[in-house]
Amino acid sequence: MKYTMKLKSLDIGRLTTTNNIFLAPMAGYTDYAFRSLCIKLGAGFTVTEMVSAKGLAYNNENTKELLRTGEEEKCVAVQLFGREPYYLRKACESEDLKNFDVVDINMGCPVAKIYNNGEGSRLMQEPELAGKIVEECVKSGKIITVKFRAGITDENLLAYDFAQRMEQSGASLVTIHGRTREGMYSGKVFYNEIAKIKSSLSIPVIANGGIFSVEDADYMMQETGADGVAIGRGALSDPLLFSKLSQKQTDMSLKDSIFYLIDKRLAYEKDQTVAHDLRKFAVQILKGVRGGKEAKLKIFQAESTNEIKDILNGVL
Ligand SMILES: Cc1cc2nc3c(=O)[nH]c(=O)nc-3n(C[C@H](O)[C@H](O)[C@H](O)COP(=O)(O)O)c2cc1C
Numbered sequence: 001m002k003y004t005m006k007l008k009s010l011d012i013g014r015l016t017t018t019n020n021i022f023l024a025p026m027a028g029y030t031d032y033a034f035r036s037l038c039i040k041l042g043a044g045f046t047v048t049e050m051v052s053a054k055g056l057a058y059n060n061e062n063t064k065e066l067l068r069t070g071e072e073e074k075c076v077a078v079q080l081f082g083r084e085p086y087y088l089r090k091a092c093e094s095e096d097l098k099n100f101d102v103v104d105i106n107m108g109c110p111v112a113k114i115y116n117n118g119e120g121s122r123l124m125q126e127p128e129l130a131g132k133i134v135e136e137c138v139k140s141g142k143i144i145t146v147k148f149r150a151g152i153t154d155e156n157l158l159a160y161d162f163a164q165r166m167e168q169s170g171a172s173l174v175t176i177h178g179r180t181r182e183g184m185y186s187g188k189v190f191y192n193e194i195a196k197i198k199s200s201l202s203i204p205v206i207a208n209g210g211i212f213s214v215e216d217a218d219y220m221m222q223e224t225g226a227d228g229v230a231i232g233r234g235a236l237s238d239p240l241l242f243s244k245l246s247q248k249q250t251d252m253s254l255k256d257s258i259f260y261l262i263d264k265r266l267a268y269e270k271d272q273t274v275a276h277d278l279r280k281f282a283v284q285i286l287k288g289v290r291g292g293k294e295a296k297l298k299i300f301q302a303e304s305t306n307e308i309k310d311i312l313n314g315v316l
Contacts, residue, residue: 003214005221007246009044010204010228013143013172015101017075019044020228021217021245022175023235024208025079025104025147028280032068033264035076037239037257042246044228045075047147050106053082053091068268069099077102077145081109083118083129085136092140102172103137107148107162110181121149121181124158131169138170147175147208150190153182157190163197163205171203175230178209185233191223198225206230212237214244236284255316258285262305275305282308291315 010017023030023038025047035046048066055063069076078100082088092103107130109120116122123130130146137144146166151158159176166174176197178189189209198205207226211217212234220229234241239257243250252260261281265274282299286292295315302308 001215001218003218003244005214005217005229005245008227010173012045012102012145012204015075015143017045017228019246020204020206021045021242022206022208022228022230023047023242024175024177024230024232025050025106026232026236029236031066032070032073033261034239034281036070036072036264037260038235038242039072040260041239041242041250041252041257042248043231043235043242044246045077046073047077047079047104048100050079050081050109051091053080053084053087056080056091056094056096057087064096067096067099076100077104079104079106079147081106081114081119083123083133085129085133088133089136089140092137092142092144097142100142102143102145103140104145104147104175105133105137107146108177110149110184115181121152124148124152124162127158127162127165130162131165134166134169134171143172144170145173145175146171147177149177149180150183150193151180154180154188154190157193159190159193160196160200163201167201167203173204173206174201175206175208178207178224191220194224194226198227204228208232213241217245233284236281237287238285253316254285254289255312258282258312258316259309262309266305271305272303275302275308278305278308282312286315289315 023043023046027049051066107123114120179187194207204227206228207220207224208230298311
């Protein structure tokens, strides 16, 4: 099948992206090293893991580590979550966010701990408050984008009206995960809802949900007419998907990509920390690889990155 997705840069406020293939934010995964890898492979825009607006206000050190970025990240958003317009604006204005021109507000997280706290996807049920958050954050001078879902339940999609409000409140781009909260990460993707939103907004609309291959990206673009796509889990199991989607030539193999992650992180983290944290990435990359199961078991025992590299050399 021929790949037909039209590549283009997008204007997000005053910033122009490299292309319209975005890396979706993933807590625990889209740290600086992983984002750097995705950019190297062709991602046109990346987003940090979600960061608590209140955590920033209270100078939480773990929160600050999530803000690490580097030279190669010209097109990156920091993602904030919270529900008080005051704290979100304060976070936008804080010195900690000086390296980020774009702030993405999380209005899609389905996790109970977040939802029950009135944050993430819960804000879709409080559109007035959600609008106020965006209005306040815009006043900080940052470019504000919003990520949300098709709705909370499959029977009552909320995204269309919500998207209008986000644009009216000053958002410069929206990313829509086509599933509802109820659908979590495996439910139905409501392509039509994204299509309706795309044809009604003048800001860029990024479609997200279930893209694991170039065919999936084509399908998403054809069904929604969106301006671009955001890739989540597909990037974890195959970071090279960015090279395929962006048509950026690379001589990196899957093994090179995970070695890149290791080496990047070793520049600022202890070897054992990297070795332990690399386990979850290795599990993803070894999906479907012959001998992967045994390799995963060994990686779970490994205490150094050299051990991990040796194990991966045996299977990849
Ligand atoms: C492990 C994991 C962590 C995630 N963390 C976030 C997050 O911090 N912020 C956010 O907006 N979405 C988060 N998401 C949702 C993804 O950005 C994306 O919307 C979702 O995975 C659907 O896209 P996909 O089918 O391409 O994976 C997360 C998803 C996963 C699997």
